[in-house]
Amino acid sequence: MAPPDWQTVPTARSWCVCGRDERVIGRRRVAALIADHTAHRDTCPLRTPAPERRKAA
Secondary structure (H helix, E strand, C coil), X not given: CCCCCCCCCCXXXXXXXXXXXXXXXXXXXXXXXXXXXXXXXXXXXXXXXXXXXXXXX
16 A cells, blocks of 8 residues: 555554444554454454355255
8 A cells, every 4th residue: 555645644444334433644554454344344243144145046
């Protein structure tokens, strides 16, 4: 990730339908939030398909 100007302070937001909503400022925090958001997508109870939600065969 590279901003157009290296003096620019990056910001990021991560939100999910489960109610998670986080905002951060700074390169290290943005990088950490990206990793955390990716991990959350795999574990979120509203995004993870439950066995009973599968389509009928």
